Amino acid sequence: MTEATITTPERSAPTPREVRLPPTPPVPRLIQGLGFTTSRKWTVAQIVRRCGDVFTLQLPVFGRTVIVADPALAKELFMANTEDVGNIQPNLSRVLGSGSVFALDGTDHRRRRRLLTPPFHGKSIRNYEAIFEEETLREAQNWPEGTPFETLEPMMRITLNAILRAVFGADGTHLDELRRIIPPWVTLGSRLAVLPTPARTYGRFSPWGRLARYRRRYDEVIGRLIDAVQADPDFDERDDVLALLLKSTYEDGSSMSRQDIGDELLTLLAAGHETTAATLGWAFERISRHPDVLARLAAEADTEDNEYRQAVILEVQRVRTVIDFAGRHVYAPSFNLGEYTIPQGYSIVVALSQMHHRTQEFSDPDRFDPHRFLGQRPPTFAHIPFGGGTRRCVGAAFANVEMDIVLRTVLRHFVIETTDAPAEKTHSRGVAYTPKSGGRVVVHRR
Incomplete structure (x- = not known):
């Protein structure tokens, strides 16, 4: 050394x-x-x-x-x-593009965060709770009973549909197009994001060429959605994220360009849904291997309390950190x-x-133990799954409420079998870490 x-x-x-x-x-x-x-x-x-x-x-x-x-x-x-x-x-x-909040720094970054913060905090998030529950129930309609299945992909669909509805305020053919574009784009982009960027794409069939093709299709759909929202007679009353971004202005009265809005929406759709889904996949993997945790979660789900569920989410984020x-x-x-x-x-x-695995802050750090977060918040800057400081994830509160509602909804409608199978290994998707076997569980309808 x-x-x-x-x-x-x-x-x-x-x-x-x-x-x-x-x-x-x-x-x-x-x-x-x-x-x-x-x-x-x-x-x-x-x-x-x-x-x-x-x-x-x-x-x-x-x-x-x-x-x-x-x-x-x-x-x-x-x-x-x-x-x-x-x-x-x-x-x-x-x-994600030069208009994404990830690309901005200093004053430009602070100004952009002021525009992005309102839709993802406080009262705005409470308006999304019904969406989280509806999307969970819709996805769970076809879950098999009594046979193992992967929860990661269903969670990907739930979180994507939820953020699409929160961003655009409604369903429709345009969102169907985005459902086809976003998942393969996220998978490919996550892998390429950690690799050096080549000087050129090397053709339409290369990974970078395919990524550029997905982006062109995305831009076309977003352009049509922006036109539709701006032409809506009820535009002034709309409270979806796209409408709020179109209506918002900086301190000098200027507004975001269409390109910047497209980049920012792609950031919300791509970065937000994958990480939240991965954490939920890990949550099912963890609780199915800890009968005492699962039993307490199930009992709490029938009430309006969520203290223990929040502790479980914090512990999943600690012991199976998705963004490292x-x-x-x-x-x-x-x-x-x-x-x-x-x-x-x-x-x-x-x-x-x-x-998140330091023994100084977390005794027996490899043990899955939600009790460590009951009645107390995680140590400041020792538990930071959403990053910290001025660049902390702007959608952290949105993601936390979404995970809480999805878990509650599943536990209210299904009994999850416990298992003594070995813990699933960690799989790198490039940026995010997910359960290698997809967070497999066995469920029965209640």
Whole structure:
């Protein structure tokens, strides 16, 4: 293990700025890159055991990167001045578009979040609860009884249909087109997002060519939907997300462009539904293997209480973290992180999954135990499945209510069998981690 001290090139300052980097594991850069690309969670866990909770790697796509698995350092990073550390580069805007909130930084990012926040908080989310229940019941109509089936794909359909209805306010042929476009686009985009972007698409049948073809089809559908919403005689009374974005303006009176709205809606549709569905798939996988948890959940579902269900959701997010890292890019000449000084141009990545398994904050961290969250909130910056700071997921509250209602609805209408089968392994879909066997369960109608 080595610790590097380097000097940044002289800019406006009369003398160079001294930089102190965290230790680097004694592993060739090629091996570091291959390990992170093929198995991020495992690679980070192995290095943490050897180097501690902060270290430096040279990674494909992200380049020179400091990995953090310490809540105190994560807090420093997420609460830092956004002029000093900003959007990690590259990011999901490579597949979501330059108008996505993922692409924006600084003032532009703050202005966009102000427009996106109202539809996903407070009273607005309560209006969506009926949609979550209706979509769950519609999907569950054809679930087989007494035979194992995968819950992940049904959860993907529930969450996609729910966000489509929340965004566009109604059903119809245009949404049928989006149901055909979004799932394969999300699957492909999730895998390509963690790979270097080629200079060209290499033809219509290449992965990048197929992604571009899905995007063209998506843009055509969104264009027609925007036209239809703007022509609606009741446009001023509509409260769906698309109508709210079309009606909203920035402080200077300007509004979002059609392209930016398309990019932002794609961000909501793609990034939101996959991660929520993956967490729900893990929830069914976990509770079917813990009879005491399942029994308490089932009893609570017949009431209006949700304290235990919320604890279960928090524990699923901790023990089976779907998105395993969140990061920032150093834009200042240097950035102080704990005892270290990180130079401009470095990325700093918080290893969320590793943080969620720290023994300092979570006793026996591999044990699935929702009781650890009963009557108390998770430790600040030790449990951050939605990221932290100014770039925390704007749809976090929406996703949490959706998971709560979907679980409650299933438990009210079905009895889930318990199993002593081994835990399902983790499968990487590129960005998100899902149950390898799809979160298989056996159910019976109540």
